[in-house]
Amino acid sequence: MASLSQAQGNPKNKPVVYGEQLEGFDYAYPVHIYAFESQAEEMHMAYIDSPPSNASKPNGHTAVLLHGKNFCAGTWETTIKALNDDGYRVIAPDQIGFCKSTKPERYQYSLHQLANNTRALLDSLGIGKSIVVGHSMGGMLAIRYALMYPDAVERLALVDPIGLEDWKAQGVPYSTIDQLYARELKTSADSIKNYQRNTYYADEWKPEFDRWVQMLAGMYRGPGLQAVARNSALTYDMIYTQPVFYEFEQLKMPTALFIGWKDNTAIGKDTAPPEVRARLGNYKELGKAAAARIPHAQLIEFEDLGHAPQIQAPERFNKALLKALDEN
Template identity: 30%
Template sequence: MSAQQPSLGGGFVDVGGVKTWVHDVGSGPAVLLLHGSGPGVSAAANWRLTIPALVAAGHRVIAPDQLGFGQTVPPEGHEYSVDSWLAHAVELLDALGVERASVVGNSFGGAMALRLASGHPDRVDRLVLMGSVGVPFPITEGLDAVWGYQPSVESMRALLDLFAYDTSRMTDDLARDRYEASIADGADERFAAMFPAPRQRWVDSMVLPVEEIRAITAPTLLFHGRDDQVIPLTTSLNLLHLIGRAQLHVFGQCGHWTQIEYASDFNRLLADFLA
């Protein structure tokens, strides 16, 4: 169990030879949660308010630290790529004996969820994308700052203020905790290897061709904060037009963290959609 988040459960699973930290709790239809790509991020940090709500709604919730994030450390010399992250997600489902799941992807995790729904439609029941990458856009100053993070408490505090609309919720204690997470066990070196400058190429590498997005048949729910400074609202508007069975919910006075800034509304809408 995680010492920081005991209520979320958690343990290591061998996924293609990689010790992968996974929160696997609850019972019922499976839901796979794929977190974003901020420094110091983990499944627990991203989904701490979501996991208990989905368990209470009758789901088995599977929330991994994706390859290179949190406590999931790839082999030395591993080259990060969209393909390696996607393969890791599919191999995780295999390792856990999950044939089919609904998939919820946040930001970078949304790009992985999109690819899962496109490349492995037989594995995906319903699709939920939050402030998702996956369609073309010029990289924002916010995302460039996130991927270009240089570890310090001050830099982390500045990033937290980028993520949230109401910056009063981003405390110095939270900044210190996330800073510590961003340097723990070589996390800063792993993160620096993921998205080196020039960073537009990493946005482009996560773009799914239009015809592949149009071919997605899974019922899809899109979330976006209207005031998101990291991923522009236009990405979700474009996905709404491309995915046939899609609906979009936009939160006003909300930044990039819809699942935290509007947790109760987000959880209710998500549980209703997955029911």
């Protein structure tokens, strides 16, 4: 296994090019492939399966880490290490349509389908019950997974999940898939970095963040641009049209909610009227409101962090995550 310092990336923002399944970019952990058929197409789902470290005693628990919309399994690398060191086995998949997994030409995307794919992967690995940790879009997916398979979820950890509000009900106008696709074709390293700086890292920037910018930008520079953009557009439509907001009360398992107060993520906010835009993505309030509605919820807040605390302040986040998981 490559060490974290040896993991490939491109910290100097050079114009790297990666394949549509992120060929050429290495994660810090070995990547495995789960092959299956879905919607009459052959698929492969890339995933990390990392055992407890040699220095720790296995604790008998498996943590499943679900990445966000603009993230990958590999972006969990410091959290994987922290969990392994605490005795957890970790499974971190790349969802279909993302990163190192298949970008299908035609796919009916739904959170239900992605949850079903994830359940099938875990079944293939003999994993019945697990702790599910979801970040951003992965938080929405974790909620859907927990609602579909409550007996398979030991506990839930939601890290700045999107879906804490229903954007269409708030007044965000609908964008067609064609409109989303046209926008995605224009994606560049600069547009990715500007968005991440303002949303993920609360206007803070560290050189190590550039690696994740290049990971995404490299796919948009590559020969798979159209497939990457098309699948990204389809998953944006999925997120906008399939709220989990109205089902929080149905979550019965212990749930830890990790919220960065400086997060301001809201799907379609840039297309909304100014008066709508001003009230969207207020995570300081959204986190409190969600925690009040989710039974057995614990709220952990980071007053100075944005949308990706596991990357912005990994030591603090990982310490808080392990504490929350070990308390119950």
